Amino acid sequence: MPITEVISNAQELTLTVIADYPVPVERLWDAYADPRQIERFWGPKEWPATFTRHDMAVGGESHYHMTGPDGHASRGRFRYLAVEPNHRIEVEDCFADETGAPNEALPSMHMVFRFEGTPTGSRFTSITTFPSLESMEQLVQMGMLEGTRSAMEQIDDVLADLASFAAGCSTEAQLLNDTQVRVSRVIRGTVEQVWRAHHEPALMPRWLTGPHGWTMPVCELARAVGDRYRFEWASDDGSQRFGFEGALLESMAPVREVTTERMIGTDGPATRNELTLVPLREGTLLSLLITYPSKELRDMILGTGMTTGMEASYARLEQLVESAP
Numbered sequence: 001m002p003i004t005e006v007i008s009n010a011q012e013l014t015l016t017v018i019a020d021y022p023v024p025v026e027r028l029w030d031a032y033a034d035p036r037q038i039e040r041f042w043g044p045k046e047w048p049a050t051f052t053r054h055d056m057a058v059g060g061e062s063h064y065h066m067t068g069p070d071g072h073a074s075r076g077r078f079r080y081l082a083v084e085p086n087h088r089i090e091v092e093d094c095f096a097d098e099t100g101a102p103n104e105a106l107p108s109m110h111m112v113f114r115f116e117g118t119p120t121g122s123r124f125t126s127i128t129t130f131p132s133l134e135s136m137e138q139l140v141q142m143g144m145l146e147g148t149r150s151a152m153e154q155i156d157d158v159l160a161d162l163a164s165f166a167a168g169c170s171t172e173a174q175l176l177n178d179t180q181v182r183v184s185r186v187i188r189g190t191v192e193q194v195w196r197a198h199h200e201p202a203l204m205p206r207w208l209t210g211p212h213g214w215t216m217p218v219c220e221l222a223r224a225v226g227d228r229y230r231f232e233w234a235s236d237d238g239s240q241r242f243g244f245e246g247a248l249l250e251s252m253a254p255v256r257e258v259t260t261e262r263m264i265g266t267d268g269p270a271t272r273n274e275l276t277l278v279p280l281r282e283g284t285l286l287s288l289l290i291t292y293p294s295k296e297l298r299d300m301i302l303g304t305g306m307t308t309g310m311e312a313s314y315a316r317l318e319q320l321v322e323s324a325p
Contacts, residue, residue, distance in 0.1 A: 044150035107135035189321030195254035207316035210309035222248035269293035
């Protein structure tokens with residue numbers, strides 16, 4: 001069991017949890033930075049977590065829900081106040097509704113996560129500060145301490161599973177619910193390089209072409225929130241052509257942007273695409289959360305071999321980034 005000490009201080013309204021792990025600090029940090037990994041241990045064993053947003057940068061947010069045995073979901077939100085890679089994370093943690101807005105009926109908490117190296121690996125320290133003694137007692141009675149113990153008992157398995165999250169793995173699509181898919185790929189390169197490759201019209205046609213035999217003749221980017229974009233692809237023999245268009249809804253360079261997307265020539269509802277870039281030890285974790293208007297459309301798009309085309313593009317992107325000065 002990794003937890004070595006739990007300290008409750010009613011006078012300072014804090015709960016401190018200390019845990020030691022036989023891995024480098026960078027590996028432990030990556031487990032918190034990668035939504036695929038943190039959701040494997042953030043919730044208690046009986047209440048597994050799903051993260052539908054995880055932009056771990058100052059000003060960013062994480063939205064998650066933990067699903068109980070009876071199907072009931074308990075939702076939460078982090079708002080990042082400080083992020084010091086491999087050293088410290090500071091967040092405001094609160095209960096939330098389905099939109100990610102705070103649930104004012106339940107208390108929020110201030111949390112600081114500290115990461116430090118030790119002679120045998122790394123140490124994780126979590127310091128939770130409550131707004132009042134009543135809030136502290138309420139959350140402890142709700143099972144916060146037991147839930148924390150149960151959650152942290154699962155970290156060892158995640159830390160040991162290096163192969164599943166190594167750079168160089170192909171593009172992975174994970175079904176989060178009936179309408180949402182999270183596509184993930186680690187790109188060898190910095191966040192700034194990957195962001196630039198997504199936002200320069202001279203670079204995008206060099207990698208965003210999917211399977212061999214296609215080009216990208218139209219690359220019109222949205223420059224500011226509210227602007228529209230338009231991308232078109234054509235087969236080398238000229239027999240096929242298609243494209244997508246949409247609007248830029250949110251942008252927080254160089255870590256997050258949200259767009260709509262609809263195939264040109266169709267009038268159905270658009271998808272919502274949330275791109276997040278997070279630095280990891282092996283490079284940049286690119287996560288694309290796609291929200292479809294229906295399960296049927298989601299399954300139809302996935303059935304076209306979408307991830308195969310995306311992997312071809314991301315492999316090309318990685319080559320472009322690695323060759324950049």
